[in-house]
Amino acid sequence: MTAPQLKGSCHCGAQRFTAPAPDSVTDCTCTTCTKRGTQAAYYAPGVVDLELTPGTLTAYEWGDRMMTFYHCATCGCAVHSEAPAWTTDAGEARPVRVVLNARLFEGLDLAAVPVRHVDGRNEW
DSSP states (O other): OOOOEEEEEOSSSSSEEEEEOOSOEEEEOSHHHHHHTOOEEEEOGGGOEEEOOGGGEEEEEETTTTEEEEEETTTOOEEEEEEOOEEOTTSOEEOOEEEEEGGGBSSOOGGGSOEEEEOHHHHO
């Protein structure tokens, strides 16, 4: 059975996306996630349909892994991120991912979605 498709958008609606409902979200304590106020839903690139307005989308690159974080320059919402493939210090391969801000999904009961807590501030 396929997960239902949900729509999401920033506050002003300039940046929109469609993706399956997340099975879980990640609440990370790294400075980027906490300061942006996101809960992350991870997807393979081909699963997400991004409808972005380039003139009002701003990118920020950060870290050794060169993650790119995008936010709407009009309303300020953190919309999504792009995470390249990388290998953890323990040797675990992580694939390329699109990371959506699950707080922006319309009609998603985020309180009912399992949360994975990651201590990104101390473990990375």
